[in-house]
Amino acid sequence: GAGVSQSPSNKVTEKGKDVELRCDPISGHTALYWYRQRLGQGLEFLIYFQGNSAPDKSGLPSDRFSAERTGESVSTLTIQRTQQEDSAVYLCASSFLGTGIPFFGPGTRLTVT
Amino acid sequence: AQSVTQLGSHVSVSEGALVLLRCNYSSSVPPYLFWYVQYPNQGLQLLLKYTSAATLVKGINGFEAEFKKSETSFHLTKPSAHMSDAAEYFCAVSEIDGATNKLIFGTGTLLAVQP
Numbered sequence: 740g741a742g743v744s745q746s747p748s749n750k751v752t753e754k755g756k757d758v759e760l761r762c763d764p765i766s767g768h769t770a771l772y773w774y775r776q777r778l779g780q781g782l783e784f785l786i787y788f789q790g791n792s793a794p795d796k797s798g799l800p801s802d803r804f805s806a807e808r809t810g811e812s813v814s815t816l817t818i819q820r821t822q823q824e825d826s827a828v829y830l831c832a833s834s835f836l837g838t839g840i841p842f843f844g845p846g847t848r849l850t851v852t
Numbered sequence: 853a854q855s856v857t858q859l860g861s862h863v864s865v866s867e868g869a870l871v872l873l874r875c876n877y878s879s880s881v882p883p884y885l886f887w888y889v890q891y892p893n894q895g896l897q898l899l900l901k902y903t904s905a906a907t908l909v910k911g912i913n914g915f916e917a918e919f920k921k922s923e924t925s926f927h928l929t930k931p932s933a934h935m936s937d938a939a940e941y942f943c944a945v946s947e948i949d950g951a952t953n954k955l956i957f958g959t960g961t962l963l964a965v966q967p
Contacts, residue, residue: 772955781959782896782942795954830896832955840886840903841946841955843896 741765743844745831751850752821760816760847764833771814772841773806774830782830788814789836821851854879854945858958866966871930873961875917875943878924885926886944886955887917896942902926913937938965 744763752758764771773785784798788808799805803821808814818825828848832841859874877883887899900911907919913936917928926943943958 774957782957784954784956787954832896840898840901842898843888845895 743831743833743842745829745844745847747847748845749848749850751852754823754851755820757817757819758821758849760818760829760831760849762814762816762831762833762844764812764814764831765842767811767835768833768842769811769836770834770841771808771811772832772834773814773816774832775800775827776830776846777827785816785829818849821849823851825849826851854883854954854956856943856945856956856958858943858961860961861959862962862964864964864966865933867935868932871915871928871933871937871963873928873941873943873963875926875928875958876924877926877943877945879945884946885917885919886946887911887915887926887928888942888944888957890940890942890960892939899928899941933963933965935965935967938963 746761769790771788774782775785776782786806787795803819806816828846830843830846832843834841855878857876865871885902888896889899890896899915900909900917902909902919910916915930917926919926940960940962942960944955946955
């Protein structure tokens, strides 16, 4: 497909378990972003990847959160020892650096029980 | 660092009335500015963008926004609201300086359209 894809679309996990969320950006997009959207709230920046530069991790809320990206392709957001407050929709977006127009994926809805 | 302030977390208008959603930004370099719309239970959709060309930007569904550097504003308007415009609207700013274009969002404005 031509858009950003994310998997799974929904994830229910027990408190204390680890989860991995996947993002497939638009082909050729050099920048990739992860955001979190808690119920009824705005978008909270988590992490930003740009090409081979060091990622901007300034938004990660704790050391339980980490993300990786291989080159300019797939990214994985990992949450260790999940807590109930991690329940949210996790959104991924990608863009070209030059135009800077981020296109968003449909999100992964994470529910921690 | 850049930031965005959206005044009014909830805005209610009557069908056919003017829609005005406010956005003010802070940026140390010329910004790129965006409005996104999120319909209930759907993902974010780009409504319009400002990237240093024309200051009046037209988007989809009859929306437009004007970049005013002197006021550091990028308010979203639509002359006549439609019921289908009910959604949450997010303003975002990005600094393009060759090294980064991290996108920072405002907290959103929920637009309700009354019949």
